Amino acid sequence: MTYKILSNKDVKIFEALGSGIIPGGGQHFEMGARDLSEKWLPRTDYLLSRMNLLSRTGMRFLGKLINIFWPMVYLRQFSQMIHLPEDELVILFHRAESSGTLSSALILLLKVLICPPFYGLKEVKESIDYKEKFPNPKNFEGIKA
C-alpha cells in the first residue's frame, strides 16, 4: 500500500494509536482498528493530505513523540508504542486519557485522525447497526479535489 503523506513508520504509529483506542474483540463488536487498518489508514492519509503542510507535519511529529515518550511516562517501559501488544496499548491510552494533563487533549486530537476514517467504513457501520437515512444519490460521481 502506498500513501501520499504517511511514511511506513507513520503507518505503524497510527495503527498502534488506532488499536489503543479501538481494540479488536470485546463484547460490543468484534472489529478493531488493527483488523481494518488497510482500509482506514488510506482515509487518514487523505484527511492529512487536505491539511496544510505545517498541520500535517505537526500531526505526524506528534505521533512520533507519543510513540517514544508515552510508554515511558504511562507504562514505565523503555519500548516504543508500536511494539506494544494491544492490551497494553489500551492501558496506555486509558492512563493518558484519565491523567488530566495535556495528554487527554492530545487523545481528542488524535481521534480526529482515527474515528472518522474508521467509522465511515461499510463493515464498521454494519457492526454498530448504523445506516444513513437515505442512500447516496444515484448520480454520485465521487469526491473531488
Add this chain to the structure above:
Amino acid sequence: MIREFKDIKRDINEHADVLVIGSGAGGAVAAKELAEKGIDVILIEEGSYFTSKNYNQDPNDMMGMMWRDSGTTLALGLPPVSITLGKAIGGTTLINSATCFRTPETVIEKWRKSYGCEGLDYKELLPYFEKVENEISVTELSEDVLGAVYQVVKRGAKALGLSAKPLRHNVKNCEGAGICQFGCPRGAKQSTDVSYIPKAIQAGARIFANCRATKLLTESGRIRGVKGKVIDPSNGKAKHNIHITSKIVCLAMGAMITPAFLLKQRLANTSGQVGKNLTIHPCGRVVAEMEEEVNGHHGVSQGGQIDAFAGEGIMLEGIFLPPGLMTMSLPGVGEDHKYIAKHYKNLAAFGVMVSDTTRGRVFRPLLPGFPFSSWYSLNKTDTGKLKKGIEITAEIFFEAGAKRVFTGCTKMPILNSKEDLEIFKTMPVRAWHFELAAFHPLGTCRFGNDPGESVVDMNLESHDIKGLFIPDGSPFPTSLGVNPQVTIMAFATRTSDYIAESIERY
C-alpha cells in the same frame, strides 16, 4: 457557468465594475444582488465547486473535501477552540447546520447605543431579512424532520417548565438526512451555491473557483483591483496569475481571513481595529445516553432550541453528528469507546452556545500555509455561562430519562445521575476544562460612524480605502447570540443596494 481550475488554461486578466472575493453568506449575496441590478460583477473563490453528485455522506471524505484544512482550523488560547470554516463555492453556508435567525432587535439597539452605530434602525433592516429569507427559503420543518433528539429535549424541558421550540432552516423539501454539515445529499439545503450563485450567473456574473486573492491593488486611497493565483485543488500549488481591475472590491472572506488579509498588506487599518474584537459564539456540547433508541441521525442535525436563557447570553440549540465524529468527541478508549459506538442509536445531543463577552484577535498569518493566526481565551464570565448552559442541558436530559450525560468538561466528563449533576454544579471549573468548538466568527473589522474606532462605515465601506467594502461577518461589533447567516446576508443585500445607487461616484 463556474470556471474552475480545469477550465482555466492561462493567466486571468479581466476587468469588472465590482469584484467580489469569497462566495459564502456575504460574497454570493453581493454578487447576485449587484449582477441583477445590471452591474458587471466578477466573483473569485479559493475553494472548488461541488454539487450533490459529489456528496457521499461520509464525514471523513467531506471534511477533507470542503472543510478548510480538514476541519483543523483553530483559534489558539486557553482552551484552543476549533473554528470550522468552509472552503468551496458556497463558503461556510455549505457546511453549516442551515439554521436561520434574524438579528435580535436588542442587538441592533445595543450597536446603535453603545458601539457608535447611530442611524442603524431595525425597521430599516426588516425588508432585507424578508428578501433574504425568500431567497434561501427559510421555513419551519415538520416534527418528524426535526428529529427524535428534539422530541427528547422537548420532553425534558417540559418537565422543567421550559419550552423547546423548532428552529427555522433554509431548506426546500428537506427530509432530514441528518448530515447538514457534510453536504446535503438530497440537495435540500439552500446554501449560497444553490440559491444565490445560480442567480448571479443567470444575471451575468462571472464566477471563478480555485482562485486565491493575494494582493489588493490601491491607488491614492482608492481600490483598483486584485492580484491573485489560480490554485490547483489537488495539491494547493499556484498555477496561473490573476489580475482583475475593478472600481469596487467586496472583500467577503469571512471574519477570520478578511482581517488577516488586510493586516498582511497593512491596509485599511488607520483605526487599529482590524483583527481585534473577535467573537466566536463558543459552543459546548452535551451528549446523553438514553434508555430508548433515539436515532438522532434521522432528522436535521440541528432541530430545536431553548431560548429561555438568551437574555443571559446562553442559547441551547440542537446538534447531532455521524458516528465517527460523535465517538471522537466523547471520552473513553478501548471497551468504553466501543460501548459508546455500539450504542450510537441511543445517543441524544444538544449544544450550548454562549453569546460571548470575551474578545479574541486575528493576526496576520505567522506561519506559512495558514491564512490567519488567532488568539481567543475564554474569560471567566463566559466560562460561567458555558457551565450554566451545560448544567441546564444535563438536567433536561436527566428529566427526559438519560442513563448518563457527557458534559464535555474534563473536570467531570461523565454524570451518571442527578446527584452527580449536583456535584458538578458546585465544582469550580476553569475555561481550559472545556472542549470547545465555534462556528460563528464575527467582529474583526467592526463597523461604526467614527473612523477612529471602526474599520468600515455603516454601508460596510472602508473608512480608509474608497471602494473597498467588507460584506461578511467581520463588521458586526458584538456577537449576535444567534446563528449569523441571515444577518450577514441581510447586511450584504443592504450594502449591494448602496453600491448600486452610488456606483457612478467610483
